[in-house]
Amino acid sequence: MRKVRTPFLIVNPKSYLYGEKSLELAKAADRVAEDTGVEIFSPVLLRIFVTLLKTLKILL
Incomplete structure (x- = not known):
């Protein structure tokens, strides 16, 4: 696991x-x-992104 550089930003728009x-x-x-x-x-x-990679029929 690599070390996270600072500063960093978290973008979390929820739903x-x-x-x-x-x-x-x-x-x-x-x-x-x-x-x-x-x-x-x-x-x-x-x-x-992970969901899209693991599915074939889901459209977002």
């Missing part, structure tokens, strides 16, 4: 965002991480 808005947030977080070097974690977005 307030879904679909295109969730994708927009993920892309914005990715741009911020790229531009600033800050590590960004999102348990919700990660869970959606």
